Amino acid sequence: MDKLTRQQQIRYLFARAGFGATLTELDEAFDRKSIRKVVRQLFDDSKSVQALHVVEPDETETKKQLKGLVRDGQFDKDMLKERIRLNAEKVRDLNLQWLDRMASGQGALREKMALFWHGHFACRTQGRNPLFMQQYANTIRQNALGRFGDLLMAVSKEPAMLQFLNNQQNRKNAPNENFAREVMELFTLGRGNYSEHDIKDAARAFTGWQFTPDGQFIFRQQVHDEGEKTIFGKTGSFTGEDVIAMLLANKQTARFITGKIYRFFVNETEDKKQIDTLAEQFYKNGYDIGDLMETIFTSDWFYEPKNRGAHIKSPVELLVGLRHTLGIQFEQPQSQIFVQRTLGQVLFYPPNVAGWPGGKNWIDSSSLLFRMQLPNYVLNATEVAVQPKEDGDVNTQLLARRGNARFRTKVNWADFETAFAKIPDTELTDALALTLLPFPLRPDQRTLIDSQTPGSQTRPERIQTLTVALMSLPEYQLT
Incomplete structure (x- = not known):
């Protein structure tokens, strides 16, 4: 394998297993020689997890606090509106804190895996409860690379999820099937792999799974x-835990989860044979997520040309990758909520319980131009004349400012330029492209990019101009 191919493989690995890499990170990984060692280092870097923290348990909607909003037997509308506003700000802060963790590059594999699970276990705040969302986010981050059974049980018992899927209203003699249905259809088996009777009796098994106002799971x-x-042909006085165990015992769960991971991390076009092999291993190894991901990232087929550049970056991947590569800090962090809304992916506000559809759905006429111009907006403080997508959700509207403004950022150009100090001027364009793009530049692209750098520019100015130009290419939208 030649040096160029090795560099492309490592860049591709960092893009899929994380949010991209700086040239320094790529060079350090290249020095480790084998892909297996680079993958192992990614896992080692993700062993520990620091919890997201924007709210204390005593700040949540306890009965005492809600009582304080009542005047003359009715809720005080102004006080309630202020409470909603403050809660929305906390959820916004949680969103921005998670973006910071992703962009830092620390534990990149864990954060990328947690982003996947956020789309799989899609959940949004009801009543904008920031404590519930904080607990939910930390649960998926903590269990992101552990065993799927532990993650499934933990997420299923999160107050945010129980509230989102209405299990607080699921009681004997008045069962609510919403939670049971989504656990089967979206979290484990996939549509069509259960009967309506299975749903009805599983809902009865989940009765009593509730939560307290201060965010604690409780079995009533x-x-x-x-x-x-009678569930899946078995009869007994089953509880919710029994249903979870039955779902994990069903090999279809391993197949469903593996297929979804393959589409997210490898290619939207499934390779049935590879997925079946991975699913069998996943099932036999007790649903060990880390083991599954290591197998994928160290397999030769993962690096096949058909997979490289086949993934369209989600809005969060695009934003985080941009920040990480250039060490970008937003002077007004909430500007990043504007980016998320405009591009159609706001953390903690998935469109529905099925999560974001992803893939080509990220690209549409209303957001494509903004996507392409985002690097220029962010790096050159260019005027932004665009409005966020109207999702009809007053909750997300509380999070974002309007358009027609400038992104004010601090960019760590010094470190970025230093990484290219030993690269000759004649090789600079290709070296930058190798760091930023999934494919080598075509001759016509190289000519176009080089034409944008006047001969009078200093080397730092040339690096900056080339970087913006390369990031504005359609290929930058791909990994």
Whole structure:
């Protein structure tokens, strides 16, 4: 394997297993020689996790606090509106803090995996409860590379999820099937791999799974249906934990999860044989997520040309990758909420319980131009004349400012330029392209890019101009 191919493979690995890499990170990884060692280092860097923290448990909507919003037997509308505004600000702060963690490059594999699980276990705040969303985010981050069974159980018992899927209203003699249905359809088996009777009796098994106002899971025996249930052909006085165990015992769960991971991390076009092999391993190894991901990232087929450049960056991947590569800090961090809304992916506000559809759905006529111009907007403080997508959600509208403004940022050009100090001027364009793009430049692209750098520019100015030009190419939208 020649040097160029090795560099492209490592760049591709960092783009898929994380959010891209700086030239310094690529060079350090290249020195480790084998892909397996680079992958192992990514796992080592993700062993620990620092919790996101923007709100204390005593700040949540306890009964005492809600009582304080009541005047003359009715909610005070102004006080309630202020409470909603403050809660929305906390969720915004949680969003921005997670973006900072992703952009830092620390534990990149864990954060990328957690972003995947956020789309899989799609959940949004009901009543904009920041504590519930904070706990949910930390749960998927903590368990992102562990065993899927542990993650599934933990997320299923999160107050944010129980609230989002209405299980607080699921009681004996009045079962609510929403939670049970989504656990099967979206979290484990996939549509069509269960019967309506399975849903109905599983809903009865999940009765009593509730939560307290301060964010604690609680099993309320008095509202649990203790009667016999028949689920997947088995009969017994099943509980919610029993249903989770039955779902994990079904190999279709391993196949469904593996297929979704393959489409996200490898290619939207499935290779059935590879997925079946991975699913069998995933099932036999007790749903070990880390083991599955290491197998994928160290397989020769992962690096096949058909997979490189086949993934369209989600808005969060695009924004975080841009920040990480150039060490960008936004002087007004909430500007990043504007970017997310404009491009159609706001953390903690998935469009529905199925999450973001991804793939080519990220590209549409209303956002494509903004996507292409984002590097120029961010790096050159160019005027932004665009409005966020109207998603009809007053909650996300509370998070973002209007357009027609400038992004004010601090860019760590010094470190970025230093990494290219030993690169001859004649090789600079290709060296930058190798760091930023999934494919080598075509001759016509190189000519076009070089034409944008006047001969009078200093080397730092040339690096900056070339970087913006390369990031504005369609290929920058791909990994």
